Amino acid sequence: MRLLILIMLAFGVATASTAAADPIPAQVVNVRPAVNVAKRSPHSDRVESKDKGMALLFWMFAAASVGGALFVISRRNLIAAVMGMVGSFLGIAAIYMMLYAHFLSVVQMLVYAGAIMVLFVFVIMILNRPEDEPVAPSGRAGQVLGGAAILYLVGRLVMLLIHVRAPATAAAAPGPTPEGHDWGSVKAVGTDLFGPDAFPFEAISILLLIAVVGAIAIARPLHEDKTIDDEGNPVPDPVTGAH
Amino acid sequence: MSDILFNVGYGHFLVLAAVLFLIGVGGVLVRRNALIILMSVELMLNAANMTLVTFGRMWGDVSSHSFALIVIAVAAAEASVGLAIVVAVFRGRRNVDVDRLTTLRH
Numbered sequence: 001m002r003l004l005i006l007i008m009l010a011f012g013v014a015t016a017s018t019a020a021a022d023p024i025p026a027q028v029v030n031v032r033p034a035v036n037v038a039k040r041s042p043h044s045d046r047v048e049s050k051d052k053g054m055a056l057l058f059w060m061f062a063a064a065s066v067g068g069a070l071f072v073i074s075r076r077n078l079i080a081a082v083m084g085m086v087g088s089f090l091g092i093a094a095i096y097m098m099l100y101a102h103f104l105s106v107v108q109m110l111v112y113a114g115a116i117m118v119l120f121v122f123v124i125m126i127l128n129r130p131e132d133e134p135v136a137p138s139g140r141a142g143q144v145l146g147g148a149a150i151l152y153l154v155g156r157l158v159m160l161l162i163h164v165r166a167p168a169t170a171a172a173a174p175g176p177t178p179e180g181h182d183w184g185s186v187k188a189v190g191t192d193l194f195g196p197d198a199f200p201f202e203a204i205s206i207l208l209l210i211a212v213v214g215a216i217a218i219a220r221p222l223h224e225d226k227t228i229d230d231e232g233n234p235v236p237d238p239v240t241g242a243h
Numbered sequence: 244m245s246d247i248l249f250n251v252g253y254g255h256f257l258v259l260a261a262v263l264f265l266i267g268v269g270g271v272l273v274r275r276n277a278l279i280i281l282m283s284v285e286l287m288l289n290a291a292n293m294t295l296v297t298f299g300r301m302w303g304d305v306s307s308h309s310f311a312l313i314v315i316a317v318a319a320a321e322a323s324v325g326l327a328i329v330v331a332v333f334r335g336r337r338n339v340d341v342d343r344l345t346t347l348r349h
Contacts, residue, residue: 058251062259069263072282073270085282092263092289099256099300104308108289111315116285116322123326124278127333146272153268157261166253166301177305189308197309204316211320219327221334 058098065091078124082117089113100174101184256297264290277332277339281325288318 064087071084089112096105174183181187193201263286270283292311299307329339336344 052249055249055251058255059248062255065259066262066266069266069286072286073266073274073279078276078278081279081282085285088263088286089289092293095256095259095293096296099296101296101300101308101311104296104311107312107315111319112285112289116319119322119326120278120282123330126330127278127339150265150268150272154265157265161254161257161261164254164257174300174303183305184308188305189312192306193309193312197306197313200310200313204313207320208316211323215323215327218324219330
């Protein structure tokens with residue numbers, strides 16, 4: 001036993017001396033991961049570790065999305081509201097990119113900032129009518145009730161968000177999915193969408209078909225119907241101009 | 244303070260989503276134009292999507308992206324049908340003020 005300890009001590013001194021004699025110390029290689037582990041607490045919930053550039057980008061895009069949203073609900077001009085909406089959606093797409101949801105970010109830009117907003121612009125062009133009074137008037141009771149409801153909602157949201165805890169396994173950058181694809185890539189999302197989530201995917205196709213048929217059926221002009229304004233007077237059809 | 248500013252974590256994304264959702268709620272409650280109300284609803288759907296993606300990122304579950312895609316598709320369907328209704332209402336009444344759509348009340 002004593003001999004064993006002696007041999008171990010000798011081995012330790014020998015390795016220490018060789019390490020000291022080594023022109024490229026082995027510790028230098030080990031320093032970087034050790035510092036990283038010390039920086040990141042075991043229950044870290046940060047997406048990017050102390051990266052000021054990333055933080056600056058986050059605040060920029062958060063300001064773009066919140067500012068665009070405030071623009072939407074405060075503008076009287078509908079086209080201005082739509083442009084604020086586009087800015088908000090682009091900010092949200094960038095935020096998705098920061099969450100490593102690359103494919104979703106591109107889809108957000110194409111579908112929301114592209115297609116849906118163009119649809120809105122077309123409808124606004126068809127309507128082409130300035131608003132008389134953009135904000136709904138409400139009585140004292142309505143204001144108090146609405147304010148109380150909003151405060152309750154804010155309170156519940158704050159309580160929920162305070163209790164959110166990230167799991168201990170949360171990493172600074174997400175690794176590949178169990179199938180081995182990059183996180184948030186088209187392959188990863190597609191593997192999930194055509195595998196475990198195939199049923200919602202197929203249900204969505206039926207929903208979209210119904211929505212297309214329904215939208216055409218609703219928006220089609222009905223010439224046999226009498227078109228009346230608020231006072232009950234007949235008005236010309238906006239497309240044909242006929243009474 | 245500087246920790247909140249420079250240490251962007253999941254909480255930041257969740258709070259941002261909550262703020263966007265609240266702005267959407269405010270738009271639905273306050274505005275009278277049906278188009279603005281539809282846009283506010285889209286804003287709320289986006290905020291919910293952002294929460295979904297953040298939690299998926301937090302728990303390492305990529306199926307959150309699939310569900311966010313499905314929510315986007317539902318939002319597209321909702322926008323198309325909602326805008327069709329707005330156009331149909333405008334054809335009949337020449338305005339899209341939701342406070343003046345009281346025909347069904349009588």
